Structures are given as structure tokens and as C-alpha cells.
Amino acid sequence: MRRYLCKRLLYAVLVMWGVATLVFFMLRAIPGDPVSVMLGPEATPEAVAQLRHNLGLDRPFYVQYVFWLWNLGRGDLGRSIVNGERVLVLLGQAAPRTFAIAVLALAISLAVALPAGIVSALKKHTFPDHVATVVAFLGLSMPNFWLGIVLILVFAVKLGWLPALGYVPLSEGFWPWLRHLLLPAFTSGTAFAAIIMRMTRSAMLEVLHAPYISTARAKGLRERVVILKHALKNALIPVITVIGIAFSLLLVGAVVVEEVFAIQGLGRTLVRSIINRDFPVVQGAILLIAGIFVGMNLLVDILYTYINPRIRYE
């Protein structure tokens, strides 16, 4: 187990190094000089040259690469070209918002999807099952930015129950914070809930045919106990992998959802910095997202061995 852990950790570090290198070279392939964006069209050639020098952009690629990697290793992601703020600080401000949306989305969708999936499996091919299936299909087929727009129109504009845009930090109170997050979380959680519901349903169906379920029933256990203790526990194993993968997808979904709800999280920071050609911020944001992705996959693999003792890694 320990050897497996070390191997996976080392592998994750290697992947991150590969990702970092790829990002570095890809971003330098982008047409458009960030310096001319910063200084505007009326900048003198001298000012452009001076700024390029200050930013180290006039040095050869490999020098820039080595310096960049060295700084990255020390946790220094550089400064935003647009406003001079340290990238780490910018990302530090943005990440909690994205995480808050993702965690709340996760909570809402699990609360809806797990019971729906279980009921759907138990009442296979009945009315509730059909309804759940249709809703899941709709949820998977909806573009999340559109769902966000519709939710804003209904709950913010028409009914006036929730705020349409923006973010309020937790320090200003739990309720205002939650009110601003509900619509974004619901928006980004929908597709995810659909996946979890379908997974739970098929996993439950598979488990319900297992011999140990018949045994449990034959022992005279109440149906509740059979379902919750015997079936659900085993059915959840594949579901947990999907939760891990999908949590990363929630973070990605944030790219779009944050744009719709005007919340300056990781996703919006990334898109805005691409449009502004703010290389250091783009790098930092992509590295952070990739890091979360790699980390989540690692976590899922490890968690898996604990939940399912039948799995052993050599």
C-alpha cells in the first residue's frame, strides 16, 4: 500500500511537471504580444522594449523556461501583467468562490440524486423511475450557461427571491453568502446530479441481484435494512469514483457558470486573463485546475482501496 502510494504520488508530480511544461510552451505560441496589450496602441517602441526587458520577455525561451520552473518550484507564479497583482494572491481570492460553488453543488446534487437513483432502481419501470430518467436526460442535455440564464430570469427577475449576480464573502454573514451561491450551485450541479442518479440506479440494480441480498432477505431482515445496509453500501462503490471525477468537472463547469453569474472565481479569472493575454494568470489558473484534477484522481484511487477491500494494489 505504501509503495503504491509513493508510486502514485511520484507519478502525479511527473504529470504536473509535464502539464506545466506544456502550458509554458503553448502560451508562448499564442499570437499577440502582452506588452502591446498592456501599454495600448500609442506606446513608444522604447517603452515596449523596457517593459519587455522588465518582464524578462526578451530573454531566450529556455532561460525563461528554467527561471519559470525554478520560481514555480518555490511557489512563485509571477505577477499579473494587467494589474501587477501577484498571481498567487489573485488565485487565492478566486479559488474559495469556485470551491464554495462546487461544494454546494455537490451537496445539492447528492441530496437529490442518491435518493432519486435508489427509488428509481427499486421501482424500476414505474412512473417515478420514468420521471427520474427523463429529468436526468434533460439535465445532461442542457447547456449549463443556459440553465443559469433561465434560473436568473425565473428566481431573480420574475420572483425576486434570490440575487441574480455577484458574490458576497462569508464574512458578511452566512445567509447573504448562501443566497448568492444557491443559483450558481444549482446550475453547475444539475448535469452532475443527472450522472450520479443514473450511476446509482444502475449500480443498485446490479447489486440487488446479488446472492447476498437474497441471503439477507432470507434471514428475515426488514426490507429497509436490506436496502440501506446491504445493497446501498456496495452500490456506492462505483458511485464514489464518479463523484471524484465529477467534482473536478464541477470545477470546470465553474468556468461557464461564473461567467453567467458574474462571480470572479477561478473559471472567470481564466477566461478573462485569456482575453486580456495575461500569461502569468492563465498559467497559474490552468496549473491550479490541472493540479486539482490530478489530486482528485489520486484521492479517488486511494479512497477506493479503503471502501472496497477487495481491491489491492501491488
Place this chain on the structure above:
Amino acid sequence: MRPAVSSSVSAAAAPPAPAVSEWRRAVRYLRRDVKVVAGFLVLGGLVLTALLGPLLSPYDPNAQAFDLLAPPSWQHPLGTDEFGRDLLSRLIAGARISLTVGFAAVLLAMLAAVPLGLVAGYYGGWVDLLIMRYIDLQWAFPALIIAVGLMAILGPGLGNVIVAVALAYIDDFARLARAEVLALREEEFVVAARATGASDLRLILRHLLPNSLAPLIVQATVSVSYAILAESTLSFLGLGVKITTPTWGLILSGARGFFTLAWWLAIFPGLAIMVTVLSINCIGDGLRDALDVRVSRAA
């Protein structure tokens, strides 16, 4: 009793009924699946709309009129936008773009990725190592982030969107093709073909590829719907096609300031995307059941 038993034995020993190919069985299965039939009908209608676009659309999608933000009426069945352009005509024009991107991107991704996966799985060794290390690297990135990053490099444009979305989904197809080859490589028919002296190319193209098609087709169907969603997302973010192109995502994003005044601008483009993606998802789900395969990634 005895004769009955012997007759049943001889019936079992008789040559089997003419073999129905697995594909034909799948088609027969699909034709009974309501959601697949519905999916095909809707998608067929959409393809037809895209092909006949200019003939069907009541107005020129870029023609501006004086009735700005007009609600749905007999003249403009879905209303007009902030420039007085007919929304129905713009959505019809958008159908062509969404479907083109969806199918072209998946085709391109498969053309690039399936050979990679086949070669990696078939040869193994350092070829496999080299290809799969890259695929693993890409696997560390969410597809949408890859597409967003590539659009930043390539710049806006329809062709660039197709390339960016295609590259973003390469890892799915390469992994799937490789996994299939690994599973098939030691099968008897492959070993037999190799023993008769079939070349590598022949083995891959005649034996391995046709037998890995079923999961690839299911993955391709699902990917078309992802690609359509990805295109509309990129356009919505302002990282997709050129601003003047009428696509569903861009129509939604362009009208953002007017949603409270004109609900039809918010509702109909999104419905168009949803109906398209839904029809493809229905077909994909049915195909998965019919061909009895599981797709590698849930989303």
C-alpha cells in the same frame, strides 16, 4: 419418451439457423427502442433543417429590421433580437454551424486518435509508452479547459473551433481504441490471422479495427453531443466563432443585456441546443444498450 429425446438432440446438433450478424441484431433492437426512434427523427429533422437552411428560413439571418426586440408574432414566429434580426432565421443558420462542428470535430478526433490508440495497443513497448504518456498528460486536463486554451492560441473562427474541440477529445478515443486492441490482441482469430502470415497493417485494419468499432461508435455518438455543447460554450464565452457568425451560443451571449426585456432571446437558442443534444443522447443511450458496451468516461 426415447424418440422424443433423440429428436431433440438431433435438432440441437442440426446446423444453426442462418447467422444474423451482430450489427443486424443491433439494428433490429434499436428499431424497437422508442427513444432511439424519436432521437433519430428529431436529429434527422435538424440535419434537414441545416441542409435546407436558406430555403426554410423566412428572412436573411443577418437582415436588420426596424422592429427591435419584437416578441413572437405571425411575422416573426420567435421574435427579433436587439438589431431587429429574425430569431427563427438565425437559429436555422445556427443549426448548420452546431451540427457541422459536432460531427466534424468528432470525425477529426477519431481520425487522429483511433490510429494512435490502435498503434499503441498493437505494438506496445516504447511506441505505446510515448503515445500514452502524452494521452495521460492530456487526461490531466478537463476537455473544456483544453478547448479554451487552444482557442486562445488559434483565435476565433469556425475551423479553429472544430480543431480545438477535436483535439480536446483525442484522449477519449485513443484510450478506448488502445484498450480494445489490448483485449483483442490475444484472441484466437487474431493469433490465427497472424499465423497465416497477415501483415501488421492487415491485422490492424481487417481484424482489430472492425472488432473495436462498437464501443468507438457509442463513444463517438456521445462525443458529438459534447462537441455541440462545447461549441456553444466556447461561443458563449466569446472564445468561439467570429462575432458575426450566428451560432446558438453566440446568440445567447449577445443577447445577455436584453433578457429581462425579451425572454424569447433567452429561451429559444437554449432550447435549440438542448433538443439537439437530447436527441443525440437518446440515440447514444440506445446504441449502448444495443451494442452492449460501456463507455469509459461518464462525462
